[in-house]
Structure formats: C-alpha cells, structure tokens
Amino acid sequence: MxxxxxxxxxxxxxxxxxxxxxxxxxxxxxxxxxVLDLLPExxxxxxxxxxxxxxxxxxxxxxxxxxxxxxxxDQLPFSVLEEHDIMVTNSKxxxxxxxxxxxxxxxxxxxxxxxxxxxxxxxxxxDRRVRMEELYEKTVLIIGTGAIGTATAKLTQAFGMNVxxxxxxxxxxxxYDKTYKMSEVKDPLSQxxxxxxxxxxxxxxxxxxxxxxxxxxxxxxxxxxxxRGNVVVEKDLIDVLKTNRSIHAVLDVFETxxxxxxxxxxxxxxxxxxxxxxxxxxxxxxxxxxxxxxNLADYISNEHKQMKNKISLGKRY
Numbered sequence: 001m002x003x004x005x006x007x008x009x010x011x012x013x014x015x016x017x018x019x020x021x022x023x024x025x026x027x028x029x030x031x032x033x034x035v036l037d038l039l040p041e042x043x044x045x046x047x048x049x050x051x052x053x054x055x056x057x058x059x060x061x062x063x064x065x066x067x068x069x070x071x072x073x074d075q076l077p078f079s080v081l082e083e084h085d086i087m088v089t090n091s092k093x094x095x096x097x098x099x100x101x102x103x104x105x106x107x108x109x110x111x112x113x114x115x116x117x118x119x120x121x122x123x124x125x126x127d128r129r130v131r132m133e134e135l136y137e138k139t140v141l142i143i144g145t146g147a148i149g150t151a152t153a154k155l156t157q158a159f160g161m162n163v164x165x166x167x168x169x170x171x172x173x174x175x176y177d178k179t180y181k182m183s184e185v186k187d188p189l190s191q192x193x194x195x196x197x198x199x200x201x202x203x204x205x206x207x208x209x210x211x212x213x214x215x216x217x218x219x220x221x222x223x224x225x226x227x228r229g230n231v232v233v234e235k236d237l238i239d240v241l242k243t244n245r246s247i248h249a250v251l252d253v254f255e256t257x258x259x260x261x262x263x264x265x266x267x268x269x270x271x272x273x274x275x276x277x278x279x280x281x282x283x284x285x286x287x288x289x290x291x292x293x294x295n296l297a298d299y300i301s302n303e304h305k306q307m308k309n310k311i312s313l314g315k316r317y
Contacts, residue, residue, distance in 0.1 A: 001025070001300070002062075004042035006032050006051055007069045013289055021296060032056060039063075044299070046292060049073050049090075054080040065299060069288045071095055071279075073311060074201040074228060082313040089295055089309045093147045094287040095279035099226055100151035102278035103196055104159070106250045107135055110222050110272070136160040139191050143209075144198035144227060145173045152196060164188050182208075189216040194224065201228035202316050211236035214247070222248045226278045229253040238264065245270050252278040 002025045009017075014028050027038055032051045039059040045052070049068040054077040057063065066081070068090040081088060109115070111133040120127050140156050142149045145165040153163045153175040163176050166188075170181035180188055185208070189195065195217060199205045210233040217223065217240075225232055234255045241249055250272045251265065257276055265271050295307045311317065 001043050002038075002041050003027065003044040003046060003296075004030060004035065004038055005046040006030055007046050007048060007285075009285070009289070013285070017293070020293060021300070024296070024300075044296075050075050053077055057081060057084060057086070065089070067091075067292050067295065068311075069285070069292070072200070072228065073317070078313055078316055087304070087307075088311040088313065089291075089307060090311055091288040091291050092309045094284055094291070096147040096151035098281045098284070099148045099198075099279045100155050102226065102252070102274075103152045103224055104155050106224055106272065107140075107156075107194055107222065110248050110250065111135060115272075137162065138193040139164065140194040140196065141166065141188050141192035142176075142196045142198060143185060144200070145176060145179065146198065148226070149196070149198045150175055152198070164192065186213060186216045189213070189221075190218050192218065192221060194222045196224045197227045197231060199227040199231045200317050201230055205231050207231070207233050209233065209237075211240060214240040217247060219244065220246045220248075222250065224250040224252075226252045229255045229257065234265075238268075241268060241270055248272070250274075252276055 001023065004027045008029050014026065017026055027035065030038070036059065039056060040061045042060055043062050043064055045060065045063060045066045047066065047068060048070050049072065057077055057080045063084070063086055065087045068076070068088065071090055071092045071094065073088070073090050076088065113130050113132070116130050120130070135156070137160055139162040141164045142153055143166045145153070145167040149165060150173060153165065156163050157175055165173055165176040165179045166182060166185050167173065167179060168182050170179050170184065172179055197209060199208065205228070207230070209231055214223070214237055237249060241247060248270045252274045253276055259265065259273065265273060291308055298304065298306045
C-alpha cells in the first residue's frame, strides 16, 4: 500500500507513521506537480485539498481514499472524485478549540476596546473614559452548530451569555439555549449582540449572508466571520458597515484570499481583519494526524465503516 502525502510533516510524525505502519510505503513532502509519476501508484493521498485537479485524479488509477488534512473541502474536484467512487475524509473537529478561543478573544477585544487601549498606551494617553462592556448576559447567535460552533457555545455559556444557534433543521444541540432552522436564520438577528458565522461553503450557503441579513442585525452588534468567505456577500456587508457604523465586523475569511492590499475593508474603522488564522495553532497538525492514523488503521483492517469524518461527495460536506 502506498501513501502519497503533499502535506509537509515534521520528522517525528514521519517516523511515527513508519513505525506504526511498517507495511505501508509513504512518500512525504511532495508537491503534486513534481510527483506525477507517483500518482498512478498511490492508493491513498494525504492533502490539504487545494492542490488536486480533475486531471490529477484521473491519473491516480489506484486511488481509493483521500484524506484532507483540513476541515475545508470546497476546492476539491468533487465530480471526478464521485465518478471514480473515491472515499474522502477530512479533519473536521481539529479547529474546534482554537477557533472557539478565537471567537472569545475577539468578542472580548471589541467589548473591552483593546485597540483603543493599545493606541492610548502608544500615545501615553491616560483616558479612563474608554467604555468597557461585559459579555455577561449578552446574546450570541452562532450560525452553524457543528464542532466549532458548539465548542464556541460552550465557552460563551461559561461567560454567562445567552446562546442561540442555527442549523439545517433547528434540531436541539447541547450548550445552546435555543436553535433555529436555516430558513429562519434572520428571525433571531434582532436579539443578538454577537453573530458568528461558522458555515461551510455549499450550494445552499454561498451568498446566504446578504444585505437583508446584515440589515436585520441590531445596532452595536458584532459580526464574526470564521466559516467560508463566499458565504458572505462582501459588497453587501461593506454597504451595511458604511451605513451603520455602530456595527463591527471581525473577519478572518474573505471572498478573495489573500485580501488584496488595496481592498477598502483594510481601512474601515469598524472592521477587524485577521488573515485566515483563527484555526491555526501548533496543535493543529498533530490533531489532524491523529484522525489520519485512526482512519488508516481502520482502512488497513477493512473496517471502512468505522472511519471518521467521511464526506458525502453528493452533498459536498
């Protein structure tokens, strides 16, 4: 069995894989266009999902399983994967802790006016009139109640916040006081002090958060976007931010990445920008590899039904 990995792994992880699976041949740290000769031999590909085209999949004659070392899979060539009946798994869940902590940090940063305080320190300006807000008893609406959203909900509960969630069918989820169907997504907006989007990119979610959505947010609300960039209609968000300057947006993902240096979002006072790093910590790769190792053991044992995080190619998630 041969595994082709385009994910760059530290040496200790490579050694661990070789020790754990001595009958498997691993080709590590390969850029896909540099190993086209290996593609036809690969039974398994470990990838971040951004480097594979339809042509690559067609060349991979022996490919049976693809492991994506991230949660995002929207750049995969789904049609050809479905055509060749290739199993795809991802690393869903590895982002839950860091992204939940990111949301809390940004909620506190805005509520406690961290940017203003930092600027006052730079200017040696002793100003006790800076307005501090508490998270306690504020209401947060989390759109997407999966692993990341639920980890965030759990932390917000610890701050004494009221927690509402939105998922496909309005099903109840632990750590949420109330949940809504996706078709009802605009209904709770007028109650929410914080709105967090954790939605994946699917045919149903692309462009879902548009001008009408943002116009229904309450004054002084904070919108935090950590899902997929194309879920938000960026032009609509910008228009609303210009019209209602009391709304604040914390944006970690964008329609175009990297965000162009000349983009107007950079200079908007009611916007906080981070470069798509809310889920990145030194624990990211070890967590992803634990999922891969567990799945690889099941795959070798022909226990395919037990493998974690299988993707429905038809649904694209």
